[in-house]
Amino acid sequence: MGKNPWRRKRRRDKGPHSGRFKQNNTQQKKRLLTEEDEGQFEKICRLKKDVWGRAREEDVNPTPGRLRPLPAGPTELEKLKLESSDNGNIDVGENIPDHRSFSVPLLMTLMNDFSDRHAQESPTCLKPVFVMPKDGERARGFVFQETVKCGKCGYRLGPVKLYEESERLPGKTRGPKPAKKNVQFAVALTKIGIGITAAKTLMSGMDAHAPSLSAMHHLNTAVCDSLEGILQKSLAENRGKYRHAMELRGKLVEKGKPLAGTGAGDGCYNNPSFYGVSQRATQAALPVIETGTQDQMMIGFGFANKLCKNEVTE
Numbered sequence: 001m002g003k004n005p006w007r008r009k010r011r012r013d014k015g016p017h018s019g020r021f022k023q024n025n026t027q028q029k030k031r032l033l034t035e036e037d038e039g040q041f042e043k044i045c046r047l048k049k050d051v052w053g054r055a056r057e058e059d060v061n062p063t064p065g066r067l068r069p070l071p072a073g074p075t076e077l078e079k080l081k082l083e084s085s086d087n088g089n090i091d092v093g094e095n096i097p098d099h100r101s102f103s104v105p106l107l108m109t110l111m112n113d114f115s116d117r118h119a120q121e122s123p124t125c126l127k128p129v130f131v132m133p134k135d136g137e138r139a140r141g142f143v144f145q146e147t148v149k150c151g152k153c154g155y156r157l158g159p160v161k162l163y164e165e166s167e168r169l170p171g172k173t174r175g176p177k178p179a180k181k182n183v184q185f186a187v188a189l190t191k192i193g194i195g196i197t198a199a200k201t202l203m204s205g206m207d208a209h210a211p212s213l214s215a216m217h218h219l220n221t222a223v224c225d226s227l228e229g230i231l232q233k234s235l236a237e238n239r240g241k242y243r244h245a246m247e248l249r250g251k252l253v254e255k256g257k258p259l260a261g262t263g264a265g266d267g268c269y270n271n272p273s274f275y276g277v278s279q280r281a282t283q284a285a286l287p288v289i290e291t292g293t294q295d296q297m298m299i300g301f302g303f304a305n306k307l308c309k310n311e312v313t314e
C-alpha cells in the first residue's frame with residue numbers, strides 16, 4: 001500500500017472549533033424559534049385518521065402532517081357502547097354479541113332438541129353450557145337460522161330456522177322460501193311514504209339486522225307485482241258483481257259487451273293542488289267507483305306516471 005498523495009491529514013486543532021480545551025468556554029445557546037419561524041414550516045406530526053382524511057387534498061397536500069395517519073379514535077356511538085359494556089361488565093364469550101328476533105316456539109323446540117341430543121351424544125357432559133356461536137348463524141334479512149353449541153364439550157346442533165316461512169311470491173320458483181317477517185315488512189313498506197334506504201336507516205338506528213338493500217328491493221318488487229295482480233283481480237270481480245246486479249234488475253247485460261252504468265271518479269296527484277286551470281304532477285291516480293248499487297264498489301283504477309314509461313290502467 002503506497003501513500004495516497006491526495007489524502008491529507010485532517011487537523012482537528014485548527015480553525016474556530018478546534019478540539020482544544022478552552023477555559024470558561026460555554027456553548028452558544030440555540031435560538032428559540034418564534035411563532036413566525038414556526039409558521040414557515042409545516043409541523044410534522046401524525047394526525048388521527050379522521051382529522052387526516054378531512055385535511056387531505058389529493059393534489060395539493062396528499063399527506064397532511066407529512067406522516068401516515070394514526071388510527072381514528074372511537075366515534076360517539078362507539079364511545080357509548082364502550083361505556084355501557086364497561087358498566088355492565090358482561091362477558092359475552094362465544095355468544096353472538098347482539099339482539100336477535102326469534103319465533104319463541106321454534107327457539108324452545110331447538111333448545112329441547114339440543115338438550116335431548118346432547119344427553120345422547122355426549123353422556124359424560126352432565127352440565128351443558130348453552131352457547132349461540134356467531135359462526136353458526138345464517139342471516140335471512142330480519143330473521144336468522146341459529147346453531148346451539150355446548151360450551152363445555154363442543155356438541156353442536158344447527159343451523160336451524162327460527163322463523164316462519166311464507167308462500168313463494170308469484171313468479172318465483174327457485175331458492176328458499178322467503179321469511180314471513182321480510183314479506184310483511186315489504187308489504188308494510190308499500191303503505192308508507194318511505195323507500196328502502198330510509199327503512200334501512202331506521203333499522204340501523206335500532207341496531208337491528210336488516211336485509212341488504214338489493215334483497216329489500218327484490219322483495220319489494222315481487223310484493224308490488226303480486227299486489228298489482230290482486231288489485232286487478234279484485235276490480236274485475238267487482239265489475240262482475242255489478243253486471244250480475246244489473247242483470248238481476250232486469251237490464252240487458254250481454255257477455256263480452258260493455259254495459260252503461262253510473263259511476264264517479266276522482267283524481268289525486270303526488271303534489272298539492274294550486275289555484276289555476278292546470279295541475280302539474282309527475283304521477284296521478286284515478287280511482288273509479290260505481291254508484292249504481294249501495295255497495296259503491298271500486299270498478300276501475302287509472303294510473304299515469306311521468307317518472308317511468310310503464311303505465312297501468314285497469
Ligand SMILES: [Zn+2]
Pocket residue numbers: 118122125126127128129150151152153154155
Ligand atoms: Zn356438553
